[in-house]
Amino acid sequence: MAPLPALITRENFKSFLESFDTVLTDCDGVLWHEDRLIGQAHVTLNTLQALGKKVFFVTNNSTKSRDDYVEKCGRLGFKATKEDILSSAYVLAQYLKQQGFQKKVYVMGMGGIVKELQAEGIQSTGGEPEVYDGGSLSTLMDKMKLDPDVGAVACGFDPYLSYLKVMRAASYLERPGCLFLATNTDERFPVASKGLVYPGTGCVVRCVETVAERPATVMGKPSTKMFSVIQEKNSLDPKRTLMIGDRCNTDILFGKNCGLQTLVVLSGVTTQADLEKWAASDDPEQHALLADYCLTQLDDLLAFLDPKQEQC
Amino acid sequence: MAPLPALITRENFKSFLESFDTVLTDCDGVLWHEDRLIGQAHVTLNTLQALGKKVFFVTNNSTKSRDDYVEKCGRLGFKATKEDILSSAYVLAQYLKQQGFQKKVYVMGMGGIVKELQAEGIQSTGGEPEVYDGGSLSTLMDKMKLDPDVGAVACGFDPYLSYLKVMRAASYLERPGCLFLATNTDERFPVASKGLVYPGTGCVVRCVETVAERPATVMGKPSTKMFSVIQEKNSLDPKRTLMIGDRCNTDILFGKNCGLQTLVVLSGVTTQADLEKWAASDDPEQHALLADYCLTQLDDLLAFLDPKQEQC
Numbered sequence: 001m002a003p004l005p006a007l008i009t010r011e012n013f014k015s016f017l018e019s020f021d022t023v024l025t026d027c028d029g030v031l032w033h034e035d036r037l038i039g040q041a042h043v044t045l046n047t048l049q050a051l052g053k054k055v056f057f058v059t060n061n062s063t064k065s066r067d068d069y070v071e072k073c074g075r076l077g078f079k080a081t082k083e084d085i086l087s088s089a090y091v092l093a094q095y096l097k098q099q100g101f102q103k104k105v106y107v108m109g110m111g112g113i114v115k116e117l118q119a120e121g122i123q124s125t126g127g128e129p130e131v132y133d134g135g136s137l138s139t140l141m142d143k144m145k146l147d148p149d150v151g152a153v154a155c156g157f158d159p160y161l162s163y164l165k166v167m168r169a170a171s172y173l174e175r176p177g178c179l180f181l182a183t184n185t186d187e188r189f190p191v192a193s194k195g196l197v198y199p200g201t202g203c204v205v206r207c208v209e210t211v212a213e214r215p216a217t218v219m220g221k222p223s224t225k226m227f228s229v230i231q232e233k234n235s236l237d238p239k240r241t242l243m244i245g246d247r248c249n250t251d252i253l254f255g256k257n258c259g260l261q262t263l264v265v266l267s268g269v270t271t272q273a274d275l276e277k278w279a280a281s282d283d284p285e286q287h288a289l290l291a292d293y294c295l296t297q298l299d300d301l302l303a304f305l306d307p308k309q310e311q312c
Numbered sequence: 313m314a315p316l317p318a319l320i321t322r323e324n325f326k327s328f329l330e331s332f333d334t335v336l337t338d339c340d341g342v343l344w345h346e347d348r349l350i351g352q353a354h355v356t357l358n359t360l361q362a363l364g365k366k367v368f369f370v371t372n373n374s375t376k377s378r379d380d381y382v383e384k385c386g387r388l389g390f391k392a393t394k395e396d397i398l399s400s401a402y403v404l405a406q407y408l409k410q411q412g413f414q415k416k417v418y419v420m421g422m423g424g425i426v427k428e429l430q431a432e433g434i435q436s437t438g439g440e441p442e443v444y445d446g447g448s449l450s451t452l453m454d455k456m457k458l459d460p461d462v463g464a465v466a467c468g469f470d471p472y473l474s475y476l477k478v479m480r481a482a483s484y485l486e487r488p489g490c491l492f493l494a495t496n497t498d499e500r501f502p503v504a505s506k507g508l509v510y511p512g513t514g515c516v517v518r519c520v521e522t523v524a525e526r527p528a529t530v531m532g533k534p535s536t537k538m539f540s541v542i543q544e545k546n547s548l549d550p551k552r553t554l555m556i557g558d559r560c561n562t563d564i565l566f567g568k569n570c571g572l573q574t575l576v577v578l579s580g581v582t583t584q585a586d587l588e589k590w591a592a593s594d595d596p597e598q599h600a601l602l603a604d605y606c607l608t609q610l611d612d613l614l615a616f617l618d619p620k621q622e623q624c
Contacts, residue, residue: 034450131443132471138346141508159444161478161519163471163511170500170509187522188482196453197482199475199523207473207519210499211511 002287004279005264005294013304016293020242020261023048024086024230026221027059027069028189029246029268030298032076038267040299042077047305049079056230058243060184060220060250062089062156062201065115083233088183088220089116091229092154095181095219096122103151106172108158108165108204113183117154125150129160130168140164146171152179155208155216157201170211180212184220186250188269221245221254244298246270248278248289256288264291265298314599316591317576317606325616328605332554332573335360336398336542338533339371339381340501341558341580342610344388350579352611354389359617361391368542370555372496372532372562374401374468374513377427395545400495400532401425403541404466405432407493407531416461418484420477420516421468425495429466437462441472442480452476458483464491467520467528469513482523492524496532498562500581533557533566556610558582560590560601568600576603577610 008016023045025031031041049055057069057080064072066085073080089109093116096105107113107126114127125147132140144167153169172178186200205216219225230236238259245251246268255262264270275294278286295301320328335357337343343353361367369381369392376384378397385392401421405428408417419425419438426439437459444452456476462484470477484490498512517528531537542548550571557563558580567574576582587606590598607613 034448129444132441132473136346137471137510141505141510144508146507159449159475161444161473161475163473166473166511166515167509170511171507174507174509187525193453195458195483195486196456197479197486197523198449198453199478199482203478203519203522206522207515210515210518211509213499 001282002279002290004275005291008263008293008295008301008304010304017051017304020053020240022054022056022236022241024056024058024227024241024243024255024260025298026245026247026251027057028061030244030265031057031078033268035076037076038299039297040302041297044299044301044305045078047302051305054234055080056084056086058086058221058226060088060186060201062087062092062112062183062220063110064089064112065119066090067115068112086226086230087112087116088226089113089156091219091226092156092181092183093117093120093122094229095217095225096120096152096179099179101152101179104147104149105152105154106147106150106169107154107156108161108169108208109154109156109183110158113154113156123149124154126165126168130162130164131160132163141167144168144171151175151177152181153208154181154183155201155205156183158204161204161207166207166211169208173208173212173214180208180214180216182216182218182220184250185218186220186247221250222257224254224257226254227258227260245291248274248291252289252291255291261293262291263293263295265295267297313594314591314602316587317603320575320605320607320613320616322616329363329616332365332552334366334368334548334553336368336370336539336553336555336567336572337610338555338557338559338563339369340373342556342577343369343390345580347388349388350611351609352614353609356611356613356617358389358391359614363617366546367392368396368398370398370533370538372400372498372513374399374404374424374495374532375422376401376424377431378402379427380424398538398542399424399428400538401428401468403531403538404468404493404495405429405434406541407529407537408432408434408464408491411491413464413491415463416459417464417466418459418462418481419466419468420470420473420481420520421466421495422470425466425468435461436466438477438480442474442476443472444475453479456480456483463487463489464493465520466493466495467513467517468495470516473516473519478519478523481520485520485524485526492520492526492528494528494530494532496562497530498532498559533562534569536566536569538566539570539572557603560586560603564601564603567603573605574603575605575607577607579609
């Protein structure tokens with residue numbers, strides 16, 4: 001048994017608001033679902049910024065670059081500069097830079113990773129479709145040419161997932177010293193419609209890990225690497241930082257791993273039933289998924305915040 | 313520490329030969345690599361059959377039906393009838409039949425599974441390419457039609473692995489009561505050339521399991537289901553049955569799980585260095601991978617067997 005996250009009410013709101021200077025917020029499932037705002041999330045964050053809170057947008061999504069995120073934030077009514085955006089693709093490029101990586105990266109993923117690598121002057125290959133079109137696998141292997149300069153494999157969200165790309169990634173990973181990085185291991189996206197499930201990056205990563213017979217180094221939440229990258233450029237007090245997220249095994253665990261305060265919103269992956277199940281359990285790993293605070297969705301805060309502040 | 317598998321020598325050969333009546337042999341990596349015989353494996357098995365040993369061909373490979381295997385065995389010089397072949401695809405169909413399954417199966421895999429299901433009168437869908445060709449994922453989801461009759465997902469080896477197929481499989485697996493079966497979880501095929509790694513069925517299964525957030529029921533080795541299916545039609549004494557394989561975490565573990573004698577050949581996945589590492593370890597899970605006997609390759613037995621017996 002463990003306590004459920006505290007609901008934010010008129011009674012505890014003031015002490016809650018005064019307890020943090022910095023907000024790290026997840027994006028998909030908290031602020032938006034794909035291109036659709038979740039309620040008045042933008043007004044809520046703009047108000048917090050007007051009150052002097054520093055806001056960072058922290059996302060495991062690797063499909064977009066930070067420039068793409070600045071554009072998306074602006075389009076949906078959020079106020080964000082490039083320095084306010086932390087994506088797993090950006091952290092991946094920073095990690096390789098810190099390692100003094102000089103070779104080429106094979107990317108199983110989309111433009112976000114490729115662009116962030118380019119921004120750090122790191123060469124990449126892959127990032128485009130490679131589809132099995134029948135024929136014997138030994139013939140395919142005869143035709144496949146590996147790039148001799150590849151020294152790292154980076155897995156992100158890749159809707160072009162294919163057998164040949166997995167073969168290529170696993171083959172590079174046989175090379176001594178080849179780095180194996182993943183942007184995140186999210187199982188699925190917080191979207192469901194008509195009974196369809198939308199697979200996340202985790203399926204690409206687990207697929208390659210299985211063949212490579214070795215684990216990837218994960219850049220995104222719940223790994224603390226993202227917080228280290230923010231910490232390197234800003235000096236934040238973890239105790240006065242609030243992490244907001246909808247997925248407890250990434251967002252909330254990340255917050256706890258970094259010693260932050262945590263707020264779960266139920267507008268994405270996690271449900272009230274999940275929270276109750278974890279609270280009722282005897283398993284400390286399930287208790288670790290329980291945030292300090294809980295809201296149905298982010299703009300519930302507007303009942304207590306004065307949106308006029310937004311104009312300041 | 314645990315003892316290494318015993319080498320078969322002129323001294324222990326007679327007692328070894330007299331200790332079993334039945335042979336279960338893995339195929340890829342023991343008898344052949346794709347379409348290439350491993351040494352004189354056919355002469356070895358034919359000689360054992362001539363000496364009165366009953367031989368079953370037991371394979372996790374799900375790409376072919378039992379009829380296809382009879383044809384392949386004949387072409388490569390082995391003597392096998394349909395009843396002598398146990399493939400994971402066949403066991404999968406038998407399992408569904410035992411469960412009284414009446415719905416349709418979504419197949420991520422090749423013809424072997426589809427043909428074995430047909431032979432049991434079980435309907436299936438899937439089994440053909442479904443490739444992401446760009447565009448937004450929400451548009452894709454709008455276009456994707458799920459089959460209302462699907463009540464099971466079967467994962468096998470699938471070179472047409474794609475994001476859309478994983479989405480489809482995971483979506484069916486959200487349905488209450490939907491069965492989730494896998495032919496096997498082999499990580500890679502025992503073939504390597506020019507630094508290329510050849511991904512096995514395991515990568516398809518782990519990929520779907522990750523998104524579905526539930527484990528598949530595995531039909532192939534090391535699960536004992538394959539032995540149950542042979543036992544149902546033949547009465548075998550496990551203690552007088554020899555399992556031959558090249559992959560210890562499937563073949564040898566299967567043999568041990570079923571109480572059989574075990575022989576590892578080093579013509580496929582397992583190396584002498586693996587055996588030494590497992591023997592030196594303190595981990596009982598690694599000791600479980602150590603077979604009773606070891607040979608470099610199967611036809612080493614011909615030094616002790618009289619191939620003239622084959623003519624009998």
